Every structure is written in C-alpha cells, then in structure tokens.
Amino acid sequence: MFEHEGLSKEFEFVTKKSEIKHIGDSIKNTSIKMQTIAFALIQGDQDTVGQLTIECLEEGISANEILDNGLLNGMSIVGVKFRDNIIFVPEVLIAARAMKAGMTHIEPILSESGIEPQGKVLMGTVKGDLHDIGKNLCIMMLRGSGFTVYDLGVDTSPEDFADGFEEYQPDIIGMSALLTTTMPNMGRTIQYFEDVGLRDEVRLMVGGAPVTQEFADEMGADAYGDSAIDAVDKAKELILLLKDLRD
Amino acid sequence: MKTMTKKERVFSALNRQEVDRPPVANPTSVATVEMMDLVDAPFPEACRSAELNARLAATEITEFDFDSIAPYFSIIQESSAIGCDMQWEQKDNWPTVRMSNPIWQDASDVKVPKDFLEHKDTKVILDSIKILRKEFGNDIPIIGKTMGPWTLAYHVFGVEKFLLGTIDNPSETKLALEKLKEFTYLFGEAQIDAGADILTVPDHATGDLVSGQYYKTFLQDLHTEMAESFKVPLILHICGQTVDRMPAIAETGMHAFHFDSKNKPEDAMNAVQNKISLVGNINNPETLYSKNTTEVKKEVFDCLNAGVQIIAPECAIPLKTKSENLIAITEGVTDWLSEHNKN
Ligand code: B12
Numbered sequence: 001m002f003e004h005e006g007l008s009k010e011f012e013f014v015t016k017k018s019e020i021k022h023i024g025d026s027i028k029n030t031s032i033k034m035q036t037i038a039f040a041l042i043q044g045d046q047d048t049v050g051q052l053t054i055e056c057l058e059e060g061i062s063a064n065e066i067l068d069n070g071l072l073n074g075m076s077i078v079g080v081k082f083r084d085n086i087i088f089v090p091e092v093l094i095a096a097r098a099m100k101a102g103m104t105h106i107e108p109i110l111s112e113s114g115i116e117p118q119g120k121v122l123m124g125t126v127k128g129d130l131h132d133i134g135k136n137l138c139i140m141m142l143r144g145s146g147f148t149v150y151d152l153g154v155d156t157s158p159e160d161f162a163d164g165f166e167e168y169q170p171d172i173i174g175m176s177a178l179l180t181t182t183m184p185n186m187g188r189t190i191q192y193f194e195d196v197g198l199r200d201e202v203r204l205m206v207g208g209a210p211v212t213q214e215f216a217d218e219m220g221a222d223a224y225g226d227s228a229i230d231a232v233d234k235a236k237e238l239i240l241l242l243k244d245l246r247d
Numbered sequence: 248m249k250t251m252t253k254k255e256r257v258f259s260a261l262n263r264q265e266v267d268r269p270p271v272a273n274p275t276s277v278a279t280v281e282m283m284d285l286v287d288a289p290f291p292e293a294c295r296s297a298e299l300n301a302r303l304a305a306t307e308i309t310e311f312d313f314d315s316i317a318p319y320f321s322i323i324q325e326s327s328a329i330g331c332d333m334q335w336e337q338k339d340n341w342p343t344v345r346m347s348n349p350i351w352q353d354a355s356d357v358k359v360p361k362d363f364l365e366h367k368d369t370k371v372i373l374d375s376i377k378i379l380r381k382e383f384g385n386d387i388p389i390i391g392k393t394m395g396p397w398t399l400a401y402h403v404f405g406v407e408k409f410l411l412g413t414i415d416n417p418s419e420t421k422l423a424l425e426k427l428k429e430f431t432y433l434f435g436e437a438q439i440d441a442g443a444d445i446l447t448v449p450d451h452a453t454g455d456l457v458s459g460q461y462y463k464t465f466l467q468d469l470h471t472e473m474a475e476s477f478k479v480p481l482i483l484h485i486c487g488q489t490v491d492r493m494p495a496i497a498e499t500g501m502h503a504f505h506f507d508s509k510n511k512p513e514d515a516m517n518a519v520q521n522k523i524s525l526v527g528n529i530n531n532p533e534t535l536y537s538k539n540t541t542e543v544k545k546e547v548f549d550c551l552n553a554g555v556q557i558i559a560p561e562c563a564i565p566l567k568t569k570s571e572n573l574i575a576i577t578e579g580v581t582d583w584l585s586e587h588n589k590n
Contacts, residue, residue: 044414085488089456090410097411128340132347133406133456153347155334180532180565181340210532 002027004035010042013081023076026069033061034069037102041074042081044094050101063109067146071102075144079229082137089133096140103143118146119239122170124156126185131178134208134228138174141228142235158185158192165193165202172238174231177208186211187219203238207231252386253314254444260556261445261480261502261524268584269551269558271577272315273307274390274447274482274505274526276563280339281570282306290566291335291342294321295367297374304379308387311573315445316383318375319392320563322449325430326394326402328366339566349405353412354423357403359430364437372434373441380442390482391443393435395450396427397466403427410456413465420465428469432476439479447482447505448473454488454509462492467499474500482526486562493518507561508534508546512553524556529576536565540575547579 001008007027014020027035033056040048049071056066078095081087121142125135132154139149150168152160161173177183186206193199205223206216207230216224223238225231248267251259256270283289286306288299304318321341327333332345351357363369372391379389400409400423413420435446450470452462474481480502489496490510497504497519504523506515508530515525529535529546550558558580564573 085454088454088458088461090414090461093407093411094414128336130334130343130346136407154345179340180536181567 002030002035003032004039007035007039007042010039010077010081013084013086014077015084016080019076019080023073023080026076027073030069030073034066034073037066037070038074038077041071041095041098041102042077044091044098046094046098046101049098050105053102053105057105057109063106063113064115066102067106067110071099071106072144072146075099075141079141079144079232083227083229089137092137092140096144099140099144117148119172119235119242120148120150120168120170121172121174121235122150122152122161122164122168123174123176124152124161124164125154125176125178126182126189127155127157127160128185129177129179129182130154131176131208134178135174135176137228138176138207138225138231141232145232145236147232147235158189161189162192162196162198165198170202171242172203172205172235174205174207174235177206177211180210183208183210183215186221190220203242205231205234205238254386254388257314257388257445257557258480261482263521263524263556269556269580270314271558271580272313272317272388272390272526273559273564274315274317274392274445274503275449275484275560276317276320277307277311277313277560277573278303278320278566279564279568279570279573280566282310283338285310289338290320290340291337294324294342295335295371297371297378300371300375301378301382304375305382308383310570312577315388315390316379317390317392317447318379319372319447322392322394322398323402324368324372325363325399325434327368328363329360329399329403329430331402341563341566344402346401346405349403349408351403353404354419354426357423357426359433363430363433369434369437373437376438376441376443388444389442390445390447391435391438391441392447392449393431393438395431395448395466395483396424396469397450397452399427399430400424401451406456413457413461417464424465424469428473431473435473435477439477443479445480445482445502446477447484448501449484451485451487452492453485453507454491456487459491459495463495467495470496470499470501474502484562490514490518494520497522499523503557505559505561512550512555516553516555526557526559527555528561529559531561531563531565531568535560535568535572538572540571540578543572543575544579544582547576548583551580551583 203222206221207225223234225234251267286302288303293299293303332348335342482503484505486507505526
C-alpha cells in the first residue's frame with residue numbers, strides 16, 4: 001500500500017469508505033520520512049517523532065509539510081482506532097504526547113510565519129462536572145487538526161466561559177458534560193451568553209456521552225458532536241459558516 | 248415457594264439459587280433530590296453526617312421497597328479521608344475529587360493516614376451502617392461500599408497521569424495498585440464490623456477508557472484475592488462497556504458484577520457463563536432520568552428475560568430521577584412474574 005510497511009498495516013484499521021479515501025489520499029504521495037513520523041506517532045514513540053521532526057526541519061522540509069504529511073496523518077489513524085475501540089485512552093495519550101514532541105519544534109516556526117490557524121476554539125467541562133477525559137481527547141484532535149485551542153479545564157461556570165471569551169476571542173466555544181445533573185448547565189451557559197449580549201459573537205458546540213442532538217437543539221446549541229473526530233468535523237463546518245457570514 | 252425475607256432473597260440471587268421473586272437492589276446509590284426533600288437530608292450534608300446519611304439511605308426501603316439499603320452514595324469518602332482536594336458541591340450534584348489537582352506522584356507516596364478510619368468522611372459510613380442495622384434489624388441486607396485501587400488511583404494520581412504510567416512503567420502501576428488496595432481492605436473490613444452484609448467494590452477499569460487486557464494484567468488477581476479474603480459477598484462495579492472483560496471478571500470468585508446499559512443483558516449473560524451473578528442494568532441518563540414508567544418496565548423485562556439475577560439501575564442514579572420511575576422497577580418485576588406464572 002504505502003512505502004512504510006508498518007504504516008500500511010496501521011492503515012488496515014481504517015475501514016470506512018470515505019475515510020479510506022480521505023486518509024489514504026493524504027498519505028499516498030508522502031515521503032518515507034513523513035510516513036515514518038506518522039507511524040512513530042501512532043506507536044506513541046515520542047523520541048522518534050521529536051528526533052525526526054528536528055532532522056526534517058534541518059533538511060529544509062517545511063514545518064507545514066511535517067505537520068500535514070507526518071503528524072496529522074498519524075493522528076487521523078489514531079482518532080479512527082480510538083473511535084472504533086481498537087485502542088483505548090492510554091494509547092491515545094501516548095500518541096498525543098508524541099504529537100506534542102513534534103509540535104514543540106514546529107509551533108514556533110508556524111506562528112512566526114503568520115500562518116492562520118484553522119480557527120480558535122475555547123473548551124471546558126461545564127460547572128459541577130469533573131469528567132474531562134473526553135474533552136481532553138477533543139482538544140487533542142482539534143489541535144492536531146490545526147485549531148488553536150484554549151482549555152478552561154473542568155467545573156467551568158457560565159461566567160468563566162464568558163470571561164474566557166473576552167480574553168481569547170474564540171470563534172467557537174465547546175462545552176462538555178457527562179452527568180445528567182450538569183447537562184442543564186450547557187443551556188444555562190447559552191442563556192448567559194444571550195443575557196450579556198455575546199450570543200451572536202460566537203458559535204457554541206456541545207458534547208459528552210449523555211448529550212444528544214435533540215438535547216443540543218433544545219438548548220439552542222449550534223452544533224453537537226459525538227466523538228473527537230466529530231468535534232473536528234463540526235468545528236470545521238462552523239468555521240465555514242462563520243466565514244460565509246463574515247464575507 | 249414461601250416468601251423470603253429481603254436478605255434471603257438477595258443472598259440467594261447472589262449465589263444464583265432459586266428466589267421467590269428476583270430482588271431489586273442498587274449496589275451503588277439511589278439517593279435522589281426528591282428523597283432529600285422528603286426526609287430533609289440534602290447533599291452534601293447527607294454524605295457527611297451519619298444521621299442524615301442513614302435517613303436518606305432508609306428511603307430505599309421505606310419509599311421504594313427495594314430489597315437492600317446502600318448508604319454510601321458517592322465514590323469519594325476514602326479519598327477525602329486520604330486528603331484529596333475535594334469539591335463537595337450542593338444538593339443537586341454529587342461530591343467529587345479535583346483530580347486535576349492530585350496529591351500523590353507515584354507508588355512511593357502511597358501511605359495510609361493514621362486516622363484513616365476515624366476521619367469524619369469514612370466514619371460517617373461506618374456510623375450510618377450501625378444506625379441502619381439497629382433500625383432495620385437483620386432481615387434487610389445492608390450493602391457497604393469500598394473503593395478498589397484502580398478508582399482510588401484516578402483520585403490520588405489524576406486520571407491521565409495514572410493511565411500514561413500504565414504504558415510507561417507498568418510495574419510501577421502494579422506496585423501502586425498493590426499499595427492502594429490496603430484502603431480497600433481497611434474500609435471494607437470496618438464496614439463489615441459495623442454491620443454490612445455485602446460490599447460493593449467499584450473499580451473503574453472500564454472499556455470506555457482501557458482495554459480488556461488491562462483488566463487481566465492489572466486487576467484480575469487483586470480482585471480474586473479480595474473475593475477470597477473478605478468474609479462477605481462482593482459485588483464488583485464497573486460502568487461503561489465491559490462485555491469484553493466479563494469472562495475474566497467471572498473467574499475472580501466475586502459473587503456478582505454490576506453492569507452498565509452499554510452492555511446488552513443477553514450478551515452479558517453469555518459472557519459470564521453462570522460463573523457470577525449479574526446486577527443491572529436499567530439505563531440512567533435516558534430511561535430513568537427522562538423516560539416514563541412503561542419504558543422503565545420494558546428494560547426490567549429485558550433483564551429478567553435474559554436471566555439477570557438482581558435488577559438495578561446501572562450505576563448511581565441521576566439525582567433528579569422521579570420516584571415513579573424507581574417504583575416502576577419493582578412493579579416491573581411484579582408484572583413480569585405474573586406474566587411468567589400464567590405461562
Ligand atoms: C471514567 C468515568 C468516571 C471517572 C472520571 C475521570 C475523569 N477525570 O474524567 C470517575 C471514576 C472519577 C468518575 C466519577 C463520577 N462519575 Co463517572 N463515568 C466514567 C465513565 C465510566 C466513562 C466516561 C469517559 O471518560 N468516557 C471516555 C470518553 C473518551 O468519552 P466521552 O467523555 O463520552 O467523550 C467523547 C464524546 O462524548 C465526545 N465529547 C466529549 N465532550 C465533548 C465536547 C464537545 C464540544 C464535543 C463536540 C464532543 C465531545 O468526544 C469524546 C471522545 O470521543 C462513564 C460511563 C459512561 N457510560 O459514559 C461514567 C459516568 C459518566 N459517571 C457517572 C457518575 C454517576 C459519576 C459520579 C457522580 C459517581 C459518583 N456516584 O460519585 C462521579 C462524578 C463526579 C462529578 N461531579 O463529576 C454516570 C453519570 C450518570 C448520570 N446520572 O448522569 C456515568 C454515565 C456512569 C453511568 N452509567 O451511570 N466517572
């Protein structure tokens with residue numbers, strides 16, 4: 001399939017038609033070095049990812065290429081494997097750590113060159129809720145897809161979200177809730193944004209195991225996502241809509 | 248068959264023996280806001296005062312006529328006594344540990360505080376069990392709860408740090424679990440001394456977070472040892488997806504496994520091959536919280552048809568669950584029995 005044998009094996013875990021095409025096309029014409037980075041990231045091998053990233057940069061390969069053709073291709077496969085229960089949270093965490101090992105070298109170059117991020121997202125788990133694993137995975141995938149993400153952590157009140165909005169001026173705010181006792185705090189946050197006149201300034205996205213599309217609609221959220229991959233897709237859709245609005 | 252006492256019924260079901268009717272018993276918690284108002288025992292005080300705790304726990308019998316009483320409503324009493332950073336919340340939410348601010352770094356930090364069993368937040372459960380024992384006598388089973396080392400590890404080390412460690416240094420993880428199990432034994436034994444008939448052991452090695460192989464590698468032996476050491480029946484509780492690890496759980500010698508609605512009752516029954524009793528698995532966030540009695544009863548029927556031995560909500564029930572939906576669980580069992588006896 002691809003030049004890198006290990007990566008080709010990993011790619012066999014991708015079984016959805018649209019994803020085979022999308023991820024496959026993205027890997028197909030990349031160099032063996034990029035494929036090695038993608039593979040090392042999937043293995044959670046932070047040393048190799050860091051080392052190879054430095055080497056590639058020294059060879060004059062652009063930061064953007066390493067990000068798109070190496071790190072992000074690896075992360076896409078990690079996302080699919082996690083969603084399909086082939087790997088679990090610890091394996092995702094080490095992949096995320098490997099991603100970070102590459103990003104440390106790439107990020108300063110990207111920000112210097114003034115390349116615009118995909119968009120800015122502010123994330124938090126709502127008030128009274130301390131479940132944060134799902135939120136953190138969403139953050140990882142969003143960052144891995146080129147978004148700048150600010151993390152407000154857990155137990156985030158409507159006021160905290162509004163303060164965060166003032167401070168970071170995100171395009172999107174993502175709220176996570178895992179408890180039926182705290183789900184209504186998503187609605188309260190949306191209402192709070194209405195009350196203080198910020199609702200039209202930002203798109204609000206919600207998720208977490210007990211949250212449904214129906215519930216999201218009822219609360220007046222702009223989007224609902226049921227997985228970390230979905231969070232990225234929905235964020236991209238919202239950004240496109242915002243662009244249309246602003247143009 | 249002659250009518251059994253609640254205790255006989257629950258114990259028979261735990262041993263997969265014949266029962267006069269399948270028991271309804273939640274080994275985690277049935278505390279609700281409605282009940283807090285009824286007996287004037289709101290959270291968080293009901294988690295911290297023995298008298299209020301016992302009063303709220305008693306509603307499981309007095310209002311819902313379930314077959315057991317479970318006075319430990321949350322999963323944080325030991326962690327508070329250990330010294331974790333706590334958030335006690337208010338009436339309509341569960342108290343919790345601030346896991347983003349962990350107190351320990353690694354296994355070498357794990358030490359049992361001298362006053363562990365005298366601490367307000369462990370003692371409250373022990374005293375509550377004594378009150379309930381006195382009030383309800385010996386025919387109603389009291390289910391205590393002692394946290395397993397895996398869940399304690401989330402609380403003291405932080406979830407992500409602990410899970411990363413399982414890959415970076417699995418022998419360190421094993422050492423940490425080995426040391427943390429001390430708390431499970433201490434608090435469990437103390438509850439038995441206070442009068443608990445059964446213990447729930449929550450230990451969240453769930454398929455939502457870790458693979459089935461993890462259960463075998465890190466926990467199966469520890470749980471087997473617990474089943475041998477404790478003198479009372481144990482009910483293991485793990486929420487989320489667990490079918491893949493149920494065959495291993497069934498081998499531990501524990502009496503029962505309390506399972507989540509993410510696993511179908513028939514699949515669960517198939518997985519355990521009658522080696523352990525199953526307790527569950529009425530869905531919380533959708534069915535009990537927001538649907539009606541007809542739908543609750545339908546899930547009761549699904550469990551009974553599959554052969555689940557003890558009928559229960561899948562986990563600590565949503566605090567705003569309506570009483571009628573809880574009563575519908577017991578009614579569902581009655582309806583099923585009358586249909587069953589006709590045929
Ligand atoms: C792990 C876990 C815990 C851990 C939490 C560790 C942590 N730091 O997060 C521990 C053991 C500490 C814990 C504690 C409690 N828990 Co808990 N827990 C779980 C469990 C087993 C898995 C949750 C999880 O992390 N899943 C894995 C992640 C990856 O999935 P996820 O969060 O759904 O996220 C994905 C998607 O939803 C989506 N997503 C998530 N957020 C967002 C946001 C946006 C914007 C988008 C687009 C997408 C998105 O993407 C993610 C990645 O794919 C669930 C079981 C279940 N059935 O869900 C119970 C569960 C959530 N817990 C429950 C309960 C009751 C509790 C406690 C109250 C227990 C108690 N009695 O004290 C306390 C809560 C204290 C508090 N105030 O928060 C109940 C809640 C039911 C209810 N009534 O509401 C559940 C559902 C169990 C059950 N079956 O009843 N819990």
